[in-house]
Amino acid sequence: MTPPTPSAAAPLEVTDASVEKSPSPSTPKGNESRSPGRLAWTRFKRDRTGVISAYIVIFFFVIAIAAPLIAKLYGKDPYTTYASQRPDLLNAFSYPAGPNGGMSSEFWFGIEPQLGRDVFTFLLYGIRTSLGIAVAATLLTTIVGVIVGVTAGYLGGRTDYLVGRIIDILLSFPSTLFFIAFMPVVYGLFVAPDDDIPTWLRATALILVLSAFGWASIARLLRGQVLGLREREFVEAAKVTGASPRRIVFKELLPNLWTPIIIQSTLMLPAYVTAEAGLAFLGVGIIDPTPDWGVMIQRGAQFYTEDITFMLFPGLSMVIFVLAFNLLGDSVRDALDPKSKR
Secondary structure, eight states: OOOOOHHHHHHHHHHHHHHHHSOOTTSOGGGGGOOHHHHHHHHHHHOHHHHHHHHHHHHHHHHHHTHHHHHHHHTOOSSOOHHHHOGGGBOTTSSBSSHHHHOSSSSTTOBOTTTOOBHHHHHHHHHHHHHHHHHHHHHHHHHHHHHHHHHHHHHOHHHHHHHHHHHHHHHHSOHHHHHHHHHHHHHHHHSOTTSOOOHHHHHHHHHHHHHHHHHHHHHHHHHHHHHHHTTSHHHHHHHHTTOOHHHIIIIIIGGGTHHHHHHHHHHHHHHHHHHHHHHHHHTSSSOTTSOOHHHHHHHHTTTTTTOOHHHHHHHHHHHHHHHHHHHHHHHHHHHHOTTOOO
16 A cells, blocks of 8 residues: 655645634634723713813813912912002902903903902812812712611611611701801801801811711612612622621622712712802802802802903803713713613
8 A cells, every 4th residue: 555645645734733723703802801891981982072071070170280380380379469569450449440350461360359369360279179178078978978878788677777767867958058057056166256267177167067968868879779789699609608798898799889889979079069169159168268169259249240250250160160070970870881872
């Protein structure tokens, strides 16, 4: 029998090697990294309104953080009364002598009636104050709401009943009226009636009071979520394996609660911005001469019939920020919703 020649076997060996080394067309490269976070980010990037809103929100936060640097480069500060140094800046009625509220290359947004402070730097520091208080209150509210809501939902029983009744009581309060009546009481606990209330105490009291009445809504939401999750198979399996309650909460429950937590936080922050500005406008929050969105609107309301520019800039900027953040919150909610189709 004649042995097979190498030339006859060679083509078969080459063909087999090429088949073994060729990548499988049924396994695309990108599927293995399609995590829920990446899918949410992809959906968010497709939402043009959300992206534009995010840029606007980032712009405001950058302005707030860099306010001292911008003011230094600009050459003005929010506390100096420039009209006392240069009386020609105001007319005989204490209104800006120049057109459009005194706007010029020297004073970009004009000057304040009566006192002659620079509106541009006052607005920069006002944004910084308002956003700082709102962010701190949002973080504290979220932390307290998560702790109380998850604890009540996981433990259940009497703890859940007690927490539920406390939440019902807090949600039944007319918060705005209560803030107006309660803020002077908080100040009176730390400062004598004849003494001036320091700004740090006003800011701290605002953060604590806003958080004390704001955690109930997020706690109720998370309590309901946990009540449904604690009966799921993966939680029961963790209990069977001897996992501690702490491990169950942090490893099993919280990873499934990030979506409602983020959504509630993004909707809560603009609400706190308007609440803080409203309290400043009513005189129970931050007061003049501390720069603040509400302080500027409260001051501008006294002169808007003669000089609307001083009220225009803080009012318009706050509306733009709150609207952008609300639209951003809606876009984040749609992006994190796995049923969302964009």
